[in-house]
Amino acid sequence: MKPKAVIIGSGIGGLAIAIHLSKMGYSVDLFEKNSYPGGKIYEYRIQGYRFDSGPSLFTMPNLVDELFTLAEENPADYLKYHKLENICRYFYDDGTIIDAWSDIDKFIKEISEKLGEDPDHLYRYFKRGEELYNIASNALIFNSFQHYSKLFKKENLQVAFHPFKLDTMKSIHERNSCSFLNPHLIQLFDHYATYIGSNPYSAPATLKIIPHLEHHIGVFYPEKGMYSIINELTNLALRLDVKIQYNTPVEKVLIRDDQAAGVRINGEDNTYDIVVSDVDINYFYKNLLIESPIPESISHIEQSSSALVFYWGMDCLFPQIDLHNIFFSSSYKEEFDCLFEQKTFSEDPTVYLYVSSKHIPEDAPQGCENWFVMVNAPVNVGQNWENLIENARKAIISKLNRILNRDIEEHIKFEKVMDPRQIEEETRSWQGSLYGNSSNGPFAALYRHTNFHRRIKGLYFTGGSVHPGGGIPLCLASAKIVAQEVINDWIS
Ligand SMILES: Cc1cc2nc3c(=O)[nH]c(=O)nc-3n(C[C@H](O)[C@H](O)[C@H](O)COP(=O)(O)OP(=O)(O)OC[C@H]3O[C@@H](n4cnc5c(N)ncnc54)[C@H](O)[C@@H]3O)c2cc1C
Known part of the structure; x- marks a missing residue:
């Protein structure tokens, strides 16, 4: 009989480890509390517009391709990516605009011509x-x-x-x-x-x-948007016979004699040989493994920032912007003091604007654009969010109006908002942080939680809140590490 593995959570780390374990001969069950896979990677479809809800910047696609190759399938049959010539357009309050060309010589020429910096x-x-x-x-x-x-x-x-x-x-x-x-x-x-x-x-x-x-290496965009990565990895997992159950929150991890023994779902105990959590590590210790406290070495590290995102259906085209755009704050230090110390927004936050319809025309009706407008946000510690969001929105609109020299507000057909409370509620990310513990401090990055439990055998961790860190490539790296740990512990 095949050994049995259970995975908690269908974020990109959870899906990746499901694929690895299935190929290693495990019978794999994956439980997801939401009605859809992907966790922080999702999409919204509203009035003929499509929005990537979370990640938009995609690097190291080879790590996604590897999962198909592992399953002896051709990645190009499922996902097509294109490398961006211009990675990002940067706007400054004084009217300077810099294009970060992927080609390093072209980028350096741009910088030395526009900013006078020595190319060396x-x-x-x-x-x-x-x-x-x-x-x-x-x-x-x-x-x-x-x-x-x-x-x-x-x-x-x-x-x-x-x-x-x-x-x-x-x-x-x-x-x-x-x-x-x-x-x-x-x-x-x-x-x-x-x-x-x-x-x-x-x-x-x-x-x-x-x-x-x-x-x-480059920055890429998937031809059908970021969520197509999740759709195709989910389909791949299903083809490998991974059983995925949605709307199924895991309540507890079962431990017997310092060994992971299974999970409790709907009050019922289910037995497994190994358990892999793709759930935020702080949430995991506080809810699914309450008898074992979070290691002290990481419990004091502050969380990474969260996000406030406005999804705007725009009724016209803005030729002066690109796929990825950043409108910098004129007081950057103050912005981070506000985010990490005062847990609020600064008066002039840096605005990130992502318009996938620039490269994927189907993402917005003809002559229109789908704007994903994001500012870094403090983590959720019970602030008066209604107030904060209203003020941040005003600051964003006034910045965009000023720099783009257009009245933005009159072109917004509809708006959807996502704030740190929803990120926390929907993905169980501790305080709504996007990348688990922050890397603030010289060694914080080295203090991330291990991909295995030091005392409990058969309990592993993948995803953006553990080693090596947050973001799609690092989540995929964490799944690779867990696969190697399982081989070392149980197979070789
Ligand atoms: C707004 C935003 C912008 C971002 N931008 C980028 C970007 O441009 N580039 C980039 O690389 N990364 C970006 N990221 C970060 C990236 O999305 C994450 O690092 C990555 O998706 C996290 O994946 P994960 O495997 O940790 O799982 P998560 O996505 O955190 O998913 C965890 C899953 O576990 C489920 N779960 C939780 N508790 C339970 C339970 N008890 N039982 C069952 N299921 C449970 C949740 O419902 C969720 O589906 C962004 C994130 C956000 C939110």
Whole structure:
């Protein structure tokens, strides 16, 4: 008889590990509390418009493709991606506009022409990002370095003996301020900390890896939108005989003699050989494993930021914007002080605008655009959200009106809003954070929860709140690590 695995949650990490385990010979059951798969990756269809509800920036599609290849299928039969020539258009209050061309030489030319920065500063910065990625990726991203026994394996020695190479002791803002002269450029490279919901004034300079990934490997968009990734991974899991049950919250993880024994659903105990949680780690310890407290090493780390998103059906076209656009705050430091210390929005928040209909025309009626307008938000600690949202909306509209020189409000046909309370309610993400614990502080990224339980055998963790971190590529990396852990523990 096949060994039995249960997965809690159908976020991208949960679906990925379901595929791995099924290929490894497990009979896999996946329970999801919502009526649909995908967790934070979802889509809304309203009045002929389609909106990606959560993630929009897609990097390292090879990690999705690998799951199809693992199942001996051709990924291109199911998902098609296109590489963006222009990764993002950046707008500043003084009228400066920068296009972040994927082609590194073209991008550097743009920066030196528009901001007067010495091209050598940029070449050197990208080179350092690449070197860091080469040192850290095997040791820290695609491996469970948290096994003390593995720390001194060959691939980890560079990191173990040269921890300074990770550049954790300077914040990304300090590193950028030493690397560049132009404040707009410093701000542009600072904003990468927000890709993992962190504060550029305290998150480590290690994050310079991210611009390297964007410009060397690329940023992509799936031809049918972000949710097509979830649809196709769900179908792949079903073809591999994974049994998925929706509207089925798991109530408790069962433990017997320090060994995971199954899950409780609707008051009934179900027996399994191994249990994998794709649920936010804080929520997991506080609700599904109450007899075992969250490890102290991570319990004090603050959560990553959340998001306030407006989905606007626009009744006309805006030629001056691209697929991904960022309208920077003119007081960036104040924005992060507000988010992480005062748990509020600043008066001039940075606005991210994503318009998938620029590349996927079916996403909006002809002559119209689907606007996903997001500002970083503080986590939900019971603020007066109605008030905060009303003020943030005014600030967003006034910023967009000013920079685009249009009356935005009169072109909004309808609006849907998502705030940190809903993110928390719908995905069980602790306080509505997008990426689990923040990476604020030199070593916070290294203190993420392990992909296995240190005491309870057969209990594993995948998804954005555990090692190696949040965001689609890292969730997929976490599933790969869990698969390897299961092989080490039970198969080899
Ligand atoms: C607004 C927004 C923008 C983002 N932008 C980007 C981006 O541009 N690029 C990027 O890479 N990432 C982005 N992210 C982050 C990315 O979406 C997440 O890191 C990733 O999707 C998390 O996947 P996960 O595997 O951790 O599971 P989640 O998506 O967190 O899903 C967990 C699942 O578990 C289910 N669950 C919870 N409790 C139970 C229970 N007791 N029983 C059964 N099921 C349960 C939930 O319903 C949910 O479906 C964004 C996220 C948001 C919200």
